[in-house]
Amino acid sequence: MIKLRNIDRYIDKRLQRNFILKGIDLDIEEGDFVSIMGPSGAGKSTLLNIIGFLDDANEGEYYFLDEPVHSLNERQKSEYHRSYIGFVFQAYHLIDELTVYENIEMPLLYRKVKGSQRKSMVADMLDRFNIVAKKDLFPNQLSGGQQQLVGVARALIGSPKLILADEPTGNLHSDQSKEIMETFKKLNKEDGVTIIQVTHSDEMASYGDRVINLQDGAVTENNPYEEE
Amino acid sequence: MFRNYIKIALRNLKKDKGYTLINLIGLSMGIGVCLIIFIFLQFHLSFDSFNKKAANIYRVTTSEQGPDGDFRSTGSMEGALAQTLLDEIPEVRASVRASRYGKTLITIGNENFYEENILRTDPSLFDIFTFPFSQGDPKTALSDKSNIVLTKSVAQKYFREQNPIGQEIVFNERNRYIVTGIVEDPPAQSHINFSMVINIPDSLSGRSIMDWNWLRSFHTYVLLDEQASPNDVEAKIPSILEGKMALGNAEFHLQSLTDIHLKSDLGWELFPERIFSINYIYLFSIVGIFILLIACINYVNLATARATTRLKEVGVRKAAGAQQGNLFWQFTGEILLLTFTSAVFSLGLVELLLPYVNKLMDLQLSSIVIWSPLFITGFISFIFLIGIISGTYPAFILSSFKPAEIFKGNGKLLTSEGLRKGLVVFQFSVSMILIISTIIIDQQLTYFQDKNLGLNTEQVLNISLESTKTRELGNVFLEKLANHSNIESVSASGDLPGNSGTTLYLYPFEDQELPMPARYMSIDPQFIKTMEMELIAGTNLTIPNTKSEQISVIVNETVVKEMGWKPDEAINQRLDRFVIIGVVKDFHFESLEQEIRPAVMAPLGDANPDYISARLSPSNISETMDWIRKEWDTVADSYPLQFTFMDDTFESLYRSEERLGILFTVFCIITIIIACLGLFGLMAFMATKRTKEIGIRKVLGASIVDIVTLLSKDFIKLVVLGFVIAIPIAWYATNQWLADFAYRIEVSVDIFAFTGISAILISFFTISWQAIKSALSNPVESLKSE
Numbered sequence A: 001m002i003k004l005r006n007i008d009r010y011i012d013k014r015l016q017r018n019f020i021l022k023g024i025d026l027d028i029e030e031g032d033f034v035s036i037m038g039p040s041g042a043g044k045s046t047l048l049n050i051i052g053f054l055d056d057a058n059e060g061e062y063y064f065l066d067e068p069v070h071s072l073n074e075r076q077k078s079e080y081h082r083s084y085i086g087f088v089f090q091a092y093h094l095i096d097e098l099t100v101y102e103n104i105e106m107p108l109l110y111r112k113v114k115g116s117q118r119k120s121m122v123a124d125m126l127d128r129f130n131i132v133a134k135k136d137l138f139p140n141q142l143s144g145g146q147q148q149l150v151g152v153a154r155a156l157i158g159s160p161k162l163i164l165a166d167e168p169t170g171n172l173h174s175d176q177s178k179e180i181m182e183t184f185k186k187l188n189k190e191d192g193v194t195i196i197q198v199t200h201s202d203e204m205a206s207y208g209d210r211v212i213n214l215q216d217g218a219v220t221e222n223n224p225y226e227e228e
Numbered sequence B: 001m002f003r004n005y006i007k008i009a010l011r012n013l014k015k016d017k018g019y020t021l022i023n024l025i026g027l028s029m030g031i032g033v034c035l036i037i038f039i040f041l042q043f044h045l046s047f048d049s050f051n052k053k054a055a056n057i058y059r060v061t062t063s064e065q066g067p068d069g070d071f072r073s074t075g076s077m078e079g080a081l082a083q084t085l086l087d088e089i090p091e092v093r094a095s096v097r098a099s100r101y102g103k104t105l106i107t108i109g110n111e112n113f114y115e116e117n118i119l120r121t122d123p124s125l126f127d128i129f130t131f132p133f134s135q136g137d138p139k140t141a142l143s144d145k146s147n148i149v150l151t152k153s154v155a156q157k158y159f160r161e162q163n164p165i166g167q168e169i170v171f172n173e174r175n176r177y178i179v180t181g182i183v184e185d186p187p188a189q190s191h192i193n194f195s196m197v198i199n200i201p202d203s204l205s206g207r208s209i210m211d212w213n214w215l216r217s218f219h220t221y222v223l224l225d226e227q228a229s230p231n232d233v234e235a236k237i238p239s240i241l242e243g244k245m246a247l248g249n250a251e252f253h254l255q256s257l258t259d260i261h262l263k264s265d266l267g268w269e270l271f272p273e274r275i276f277s278i279n280y281i282y283l284f285s286i287v288g289i290f291i292l293l294i295a296c297i298n299y300v301n302l303a304t305a306r307a308t309t310r311l312k313e314v315g316v317r318k319a320a321g322a323q324q325g326n327l328f329w330q331f332t333g334e335i336l337l338l339t340f341t342s343a344v345f346s347l348g349l350v351e352l353l354l355p356y357v358n359k360l361m362d363l364q365l366s367s368i369v370i371w372s373p374l375f376i377t378g379f380i381s382f383i384f385l386i387g388i389i390s391g392t393y394p395a396f397i398l399s400s401f402k403p404a405e406i407f408k409g410n411g412k413l414l415t416s417e418g419l420r421k422g423l424v425v426f427q428f429s430v431s432m433i434l435i436i437s438t439i440i441i442d443q444q445l446t447y448f449q450d451k452n453l454g455l456n457t458e459q460v461l462n463i464s465l466e467s468t469k470t471r472e473l474g475n476v477f478l479e480k481l482a483n484h485s486n487i488e489s490v491s492a493s494g495d496l497p498g499n500s501g502t503t504l505y506l507y508p509f510e511d512q513e514l515p516m517p518a519r520y521m522s523i524d525p526q527f528i529k530t531m532e533m534e535l536i537a538g539t540n541l542t543i544p545n546t547k548s549e550q551i552s553v554i555v556n557e558t559v560v561k562e563m564g565w566k567p568d569e570a571i572n573q574r575l576d577r578f579v580i581i582g583v584v585k586d587f588h589f590e591s592l593e594q595e596i597r598p599a600v601m602a603p604l605g606d607a608n609p610d611y612i613s614a615r616l617s618p619s620n621i622s623e624t625m626d627w628i629r630k631e632w633d634t635v636a637d638s639y640p641l642q643f644t645f646m647d648d649t650f651e652s653l654y655r656s657e658e659r660l661g662i663l664f665t666v667f668c669i670i671t672i673i674i675a676c677l678g679l680f681g682l683m684a685f686m687a688t689k690r691t692k693e694i695g696i697r698k699v700l701g702a703s704i705v706d707i708v709t710l711l712s713k714d715f716i717k718l719v720v721l722g723f724v725i726a727i728p729i730a731w732y733a734t735n736q737w738l739a740d741f742a743y744r745i746e747v748s749v750d751i752f753a754f755t756g757i758s759a760i761l762i763s764f765f766t767i768s769w770q771a772i773k774s775a776l777s778n779p780v781e782s783l784k785s786e
C-alpha cells in the first residue's frame, strides 16, 4: 500500500543542509497496524506527514497504492484526504469555533455528503464514542481526553482505509489512552483499516503488529517486509 | 458547506469583537463617504441632462483676442445670430437666445418687490429645453411681448391661492405683463435658472435688436439634427456671418449642453453660481478612492496579522480534504460578509449625513440616485469588488499554508511582514498629505478673510438703489443718514468694490497699441473716507466738478506703477481723457483670487447714485438699522430696502471655496480616523500576540517604559517613513492649488513640522494605549495562559 524508497527530507540553511529524514526505505501493507517510535526530533512527525501528503519529500520515491505520489496533483491528494486517509493529531487540532458536532461533521462537508445522511453518520459517531451529550459544546469546554475522542471520531467519520495518528495519546492519561487504542485495534482487526501511529510508549505500541524505530532520520530496526 | 462557512465566519467575527468593530466602522465610514462623494459627483456630472434633447443642444461661444492681447471666450452673441443660424444652416432645427435681467422692481397690485433671475428669451426655449408647464400652453405662452411665464414657486409666493393666469405684473413701473403660463421650477441641475420668463424686446433705445454690429448680450443655443455633427456646423458659421458682422479674429464653437456646468471657460456666465470646476470633481474622486483604499488596507493588515490565529483551522481542514480553493473562498466569504454588512450600515450613514452635507454645501443632493436598480446593481458589484480586493490577499496567504508547516508551528515563516509595513506607510503618507492640504486650504481661506483689503469693510452698510425712482431719492436719503449720530460717514457712488463692475480700456499714450484695462467707478467726495481708503498722494475729489473738458480722477497705486511713476509724480498727469488729482493705496475690489488691476475713480457729479454706503458706529447697530429702515420707508414709501453689509459681500466671493474646504476637511478627518483605527487594531493584535514575551520580560525586570518602547518602536519608524514620503507630494499638490490665487500664503515649513509631529503623537498615543495595557498586565496571568 505504501512504498517509500530512499526518501530524503532536508532543510537548507545558508551553507548547510540539515537532514530531517535520510534514505528512508519503508513498505507498509494494507491491514497493517504499525507503530513508529524513536526519540524526540528523530523525524517521526515528518515521516507521518509525508506519508499523509501533508508534506513532500525532497528526494526519493513514494508509491501510494502503486501510484507515484509526485505525480498526484493537489486535487487528487485532496481526494485521498477526503475519502481514504484519516488524521489524528497529538494536539487534537479541533476547530475552536465549531461545536463537537460540527467538528465531526466537517470532513463530510468536503465530501459533499447529503444533509440527512450526514446527520445519521455524525449521530453514529457520537453514539460510538459516548459523547452525544457533549455534541453542542465547543472544544475548550471539553477535557483533553474528550477532545481527542472527538479528534478520533472526526478521523473515522469518512470511513478511511488508512489512519495516521501522531502521538494520539500523548496528552492523555492511561485509561483514555487505552480506550483509543482499543478503538484502533478493533478497526484494524474487524474492518481491515491500516493504522500508522507515532508513539513514545511501549504499551501503546503493543496494540500494533509492528514497530519501526527511527533514529536521526533513519530507520534503524525491524522491518519484516524488507525485500532482498 | 456554505452554512458551515457562514457559521464559522460569524463566530469568528463575534469572538474577536474589536477586530470586527474596527473593520466594520472603517469600512462603513469608507463606503459611506464614497457614496456621499458619488452622489455629489453624480449631481455635478449629470448637470442639464434632465433635458430630453440634451444630446443635441449646443451653446454658441466665441474665443477672441481682446484689445489687451489675451484670448477670451464669451457666450454673449448678437441678437440676430440665433435666427440667422436657424435660417442658413439646415442642421439647425431650432435656436434660442437668453439673457438675464438683473434685479428688477416688480409691482403686483399696489405692492412692490424685487425679483432676481428674470430670463429674457424666445418662445423656442420651451421647445428646446425641458421645462414642463403646469398651467398654460408652452407653444403660445410667450406669443406676445406682454406675456410672462412664472415658475410654480414664484406664482405661489405672489398669488397664493389665486389663479395666477391672467394676473398683471408691472416691471419697473413701466412694462406691464400678463401671466400666461406656469412652469415647474428649473431643476437644481439646470445651468439656466429663472423665476420669471419674458420675451426679448424687439428694440432697445430705438434701435432694433436684430441690427448687426451693435449689441452682443444674448447667450445663444441651437438644437441640431440628431445625425448632425457639431464640428461641421461649427465650421459653417464664419462663412454665413461673412459680410453681416465684423468677425475679427473670432472663432466660433459649439459647446455641448452637458459640458457647460463643468467645462465652461466663458469670462461671464448667465448664472455663474451654477458653474463648477472639474478640478473639484477630480479632487473629490481622489479623496474618495483614498478613503476606501485606507479602509481596505485596514482589513488586509488586520487579516494577515491575524492569519496566524486561523492557521490551525487551515491545517485541519486541509488534512480533512479541503483544497486551497475551498479555503480561499471561505476566507474571501468572510470579508464579503463584512463588506456587505458595512455596505448596509453605510447606506444608513448616507441617509443620516446627507442632510448635513446639503446644509453645508447649500445643495439639494438626494439619495434617490442610490436607490435606482442600476445603481444598486453597480453598488453590489462594487462591494463585491472591495471584498475581493481586500480579501484576496489575506485569503490567498491563509489558504496557501502547508499543513505540515502549520502543525510544526512554523506557520509564521510565510506571513507578510513587509507588505503590512508597506501598507501602513502608505496609509500614513496619504493621511499626512490630506492633513497638510487641509491646513493649507484653511490657512488660505483665513488669509482671504484677514488680509488687509486696503479698505475697511466692517460695519459698512451698502444700500442698493435698484430702480429709477429710488435712485432719484438717493440724495435725499443720504442727507438723512448723514445727520444721524450713529452713522460715522455716508457716501454715494455708481459702483462698489466687490461688485463685478465695468472695465474701461484706457490709452494713456497717443500711439499706444494695447490698452490698459481699468476698473471704472464713479464716487462722491465722502467715498474715500467712508471706505477708509488711504490717499497717498494728491487731493480728494471736490464737489463742484462742472462739465470741464477733462475729468479729474483718483487712481489706484497699480495705475501709477504700470505707468512707471512714483505716486507724487502722477498728480496732474493725463491719463487718456482723465487728469489724475489723487492716488489711493491699492485696495481689493475683486476676489483675492485675482490680482489687483488698475482702477480709476471719477466723480459722480450730478448723476443719481446707484449705491449709498454708510459706515455705522459699532455700538447699537441693530437700533441704527431699525432707524434706517424706518427712514427708508418714509422716503421711499413702498419700495423695499435693498442692503448688504460689505464684509458679507466680500466673504461671499469665497463662499464656494469655503464650503468645499469644509467638506474636504471633514473627509480628511474621517480618513485619519479610519487610518488610526487600523493602527490601533494592528497594535492591539501585536500586543496580544506578544503577551507571553511581555510577561517573561517583566518577570526578568523590564519596566513599563521598556515595554512601551519595545512595542511602539517599529510603528513609529513606519510613521516617520510615511511622513518623509508625504512631504514632497503634499508640497507639490498644495503649491499647485495655491497657484490659482493671485494673493496666497507661503507654504511654510511649520505646517509640515506640525503635521509630522502631530501624526507621530497621534499614532504614539494610539499605540501606547495598547502597549501600556499589556505592560501593566500581570505577568503570571499571561504566562499561565500558554
Ligand SMILES: Nc1ncnc2c1ncn2[C@@H]1O[C@H](COP(=O)(O)OP(=O)(O)O)[C@@H](O)[C@H]1O
Binding pocket: A011, A020, A039, A040, A041, A042, A043, A044, A045, A046, A047, B408, B410
Ligand atoms: N520546517 C522545518 N524547518 C527546520 N527544521 C525542521 C522543520 N521541520 C522539522 N524540523 C526539524 O526536524 C527535526 C525532526 O522533526 P519532527 O519530525 O517533528 O520530529 P519528531 O516528531 O520525531 O519529534 C527536528 O529537529 C525539527 O526541529
Ligand SMILES: [Mg+2]
Binding pocket: A044, A045, A046
Ligand atoms: Mg513529533
